[in-house]
Structures are given as C-alpha cells and as structure tokens.
Amino acid sequence: MTSDIENTLRSFISRFMRGHELKDDEDIFASGFVNSMFAMQLVQFIEHQFGFEIETEDLELDNFRSIEAMTRFIEQKKSLPVST
C-alpha cells in the first residue's frame, strides 16, 4: 500500500521529472532528470515537510536513491528521539 510519505515525496519529485511516471523503487539519480539544484531542494523539502534536520551522517546515497529508500529513511528518522 502506498503511504502518505511516498505520495508526498512523489508529488514533490515528479515536479523535476515532468512527463515521467516515477516508480517507487526507481533510482532518481540514475534517471538523468534531476539538476544541480535538486539535491538542496530535496533536503529542504524533507526537512520542512517531515520536521527534522538532515545532517552529514544522513547523506548516504542509499537514503535518497528512490522513493522507497527515502520513505524508509524518513520513517527511521521520525522514530528517533530528537537529539540535543
């Protein structure tokens, strides 16, 4: 079943891939659709939408490769206690 997180991510990322049906497990960085401004917009979008900070330790490509990967990452971050 598609989660709210997946839908939210697809809605945002699809803006960068007009005319392309993005699959949940598709590698967005291998797709060739994303431009150089995308990475920071994606970071800000996730932080703004899901209410946590993305830090250097989080910048594993495996956390951002696909909608599925980002969903796992977001669910994991949201389940962690807020660090001080």
Add this chain to the structure above:
Amino acid sequence: MRIELTTEQQENQAAFRAFVNREIVPYADSWDREERTPPEVISQLARTGYLGALIPVESGGKGFDMISYGLLNEEIGRGCSSLRNLLTVHCMVSQAILKWGTKNQRNYWLPKLAAGEAIAAFGLTEPNVGSDAKSLEATANLSGDSYILNGQKVWTTYGQVANLFLVFAQCEGRPTAFLVERDSPGFTVKPITGMLGVRASMLAELFMNDCRIPKDNLVGRVGLGVSHVSSYALDYGRYSVAWGCVGIGQACLEACLQYASERKQFGVYLNEHQLIQQMLTEMITNLDAARLLCFQAGYLKDIGDPRSIMETTIAKYFASTMVTKVANDAVQIHGANGCSSKYRVQRYLRDSKIMEIVEGSTQIQQMTIARYAYQYFTPVREPAPTR
C-alpha cells in the same frame, strides 16, 4: 497577508542604518580608492557582532532571522559593497559549517567566526572553472591522517586577510569541500588588484602546492562538495547579494533625489524635468519590486520552505539586473559629475556590475529560473482548433 517588519526587525534596521551612516558611508570612497579595507574597520564590524549574524546565540552569534539578516545586507550594501561582500562570504562559510560541519568543526569554528576572531573566505572559482563548478581542477588526496591539496583558486573575496578558507577540490574524482587554515603548509595567497568594482574586497589568488591539512577538515562527505556544501553556501550568498543590490539601489536613489533637488538646468531643478522624473520613477518602482522579492525569499527561508532556493535565485537575478540599470541612470542624472570620483554614483555603477557576475551570473540564473518554471507550473495545453 501582512508585509511589515516586527518591532525587533525595525529596531535592528535602525541600529544597522545608524552604524552604516556613522562608520561606513563617510569612508567607503577612500577604501575603494585605496583598494583595501582597513583592519580596524573589520574589527569594528566584528565588535558589532554582525559577522555572527546567522550563527546561533549559543555559539556566540546574533541568531538573526533571515529578514533581519537581509536588512543588514541592505544597509551595509548601501554604504559599501566591499564590506557587504565580507559579510556575504563570511556568513556563507559559517552557514556551510553550521549545516554540514562536524560537531568538532562547529564547536571550534563557529564561536571564532561569530566573534570575528577568524575571517572566512570561499575558495570555489579557479582560473579555468567558473560557473561549471563540478569541473574543478584542484585535487585532494588522502595520505595517512591528512589530505594533500593541489591547485589554484582565483577571485577569492577577502582572501588577502582571511584566516579560514572553505576550499573545493576533486577527491576520488568527485567535488569535495575542505577547511584550509591560512597557515597550512603549502598554502600561499597572492593579492589581486585593479578590479572594476568592489575594489576594497581584497581579492586574492590561492595556491595549494602539496598543501597538507588534517583529515578531519573534510566538510560534509566526499563527493558532496558542490551538490550540498557549496549549493547551500551559495544560496545564502545569493540572498546576501540580492539584498546588497537593494542597498546599492537605495544609495543611488538617495543620491539622485538630493542631486536632482539641488542642481538647476534651464532655470528649474532637475527633478522638475520630466525625463529625470521618468528615471526616478523607474528607479523607485524597480527598487520596491526587488525589495519585495527579497522579503519573499527571506520569509520562505525563515519558514524552511524549499521554494526559498529558487525564489532567492529570482530575487538575486532581478535585484542584480535592476541595480545595474539603476546605477547607470544614477550616473546619467549626475551627468559629468557622476563620472567623477567626487560623486559616489560612479562607485555604485562599478560595484553594481559585479553583482551580475558573482554567486551565479545573470545568464546562469536565467537558465535556472526557466527550468524552475517547469517544476512549479504545469503548461496548459491549448485545445486543438476546430474546423
């Protein structure tokens, strides 16, 4: 919707304006002529705490909101674009460390940067690499507990006096960010003079010949130097420059309003000539529009909205192209006097042109903004014509 400053922002603005009128405006022309910013001026700026404008209070900074930070850039930009440049690059590096630095980097550098005990510079551009940042030629190789850097940087703002450089180099074939201290072995600085504008910005070339830095000076991760570290810093840089352009524009307007009310031609003051009024009107209207775009970008930044990145690009594009025209008209209104070093408008014109080149040229912004349109607006297909 309300577009008005909070009481705190108004108080900040009044303090910025008073500082700039007292400490910067009377001296900026001489700094421009001498092509240097006196060290006591940088110390004075440090004492105000403005170099730590965006650094959190707990790290010794002012922790300003983005609107207050914008107003600070406008006011300092109104007085001296070179000094505003210092604020720009210093805050770009501070922000990069705050966002992507390690805990040790943050704990060590942020209090020093906030207090102005260390001045930061941004080393991205190279002799062969400008807008195409991913094609950097400088290299970094891991050797034991150190990185060895080789390569050259150019047009580094305040490189002549900075103690800390955020330098970008290819590591394992991918763009990566590093902190390089001025006294690192193999690191040398050569002053650049004779620039068209922002002449007090103390530009420098940076040379790294087997420059050895600690392994811990890596910022972010290998390969994320351009996509994350420099992109993040440059977003703040563009925001600062956009507001700086509003500051130059405001200075032009104020100079023109005064001049046009004092000088007579054909028996009446210049401000009674309709073609002068037209130039003043264009100036006021475009300046208002640029300021509103900056407010919008600042508001989106304050609430963490991802649209802030592109709206900042739009604000920088509009404000920098606007101010070139405004400064050009300001010189035109001043006539031959405007071409003379006795009047500030000639400095404003020279400085404004630089704003169209730094932190992403006008042409790069145009390409970026046009692509952005397809992210946020869905083209509406026209129905096929019926026969």
